[in-house]
Amino acid sequence: MIGITVLTAHGSFTFHKGDLLVAIAALCYSIYLLLNSSFTRNVESISYGIYQLGFAGIYALVLTFLFETPTMPNSAISWIAILGLGIICSAFCFVGQTVAQQYTSATHTGLIFSLEPIFAAMFAMMFIGEGITMKLMIGGSFILIGNLVAQLEHFHVLRFMKKDAQEKVIQ
Numbered sequence: 001m002i003g004i005t006v007l008t009a010h011g012s013f014t015f016h017k018g019d020l021l022v023a024i025a026a027l028c029y030s031i032y033l034l035l036n037s038s039f040t041r042n043v044e045s046i047s048y049g050i051y052q053l054g055f056a057g058i059y060a061l062v063l064t065f066l067f068e069t070p071t072m073p074n075s076a077i078s079w080i081a082i083l084g085l086g087i088i089c090s091a092f093c094f095v096g097q098t099v100a101q102q103y104t105s106a107t108h109t110g111l112i113f114s115l116e117p118i119f120a121a122m123f124a125m126m127f128i129g130e131g132i133t134m135k136l137m138i139g140g141s142f143i144l145i146g147n148l149v150a151q152l153e154h155f156h157v158l159r160f161m162k163k164d165a166q167e168k169v170i171q
Contacts, residue, residue: 003142006135007117030110037106040098049098053091111147118143 073079124130
């Protein structure tokens with residue numbers, strides 16, 4: 001949280017309506033990761049991911065017509081961007097996450113997602129030439145350190161679980 005706050009704060013550390021909405025969305029997404037982790041263990045994950053993607057698409061389509069005034073793209077570049085984002089960034093990644101999550105825990109999935117700001121900054125530096133700032137270094141360091149601590153805690157717990165299991169076998 002400190003890392004994200006350092007990266008996104010603009011001069012003051014006050015909460016606004018949007019910050020609260022983002023926090024609620026993050027809480028809902030963490031609940032989704034927990035539920036998804038348990039559901040993917042019992043079903044065929046590719047079909048499950050496609051069903052989720054279909055439901056999200058229908059839900060978004062209905063909400064679009066309720067709250068927006070949709071228009072069709074008017075250029076080939078717009079269509080390429082929409083199809084690229086829709087197929088690669090949404091469909092492929094959404095279904096891929098569901099498949100991958102059957103082989104890992106919700107904790108690992110959440111930790112991987114916590115690195116998203118780091119990758120966004122790296123890609124911004126590579127593709128659009130954005131510079132490295134002190135704010136980026138400090139915020140990114142907090143995120144990486146938090147992720148490392150969480151990983152070490154996870155392995156520490158696993159070591160004790162293995163030790164307890166070995167002691168039970170010996171007894």
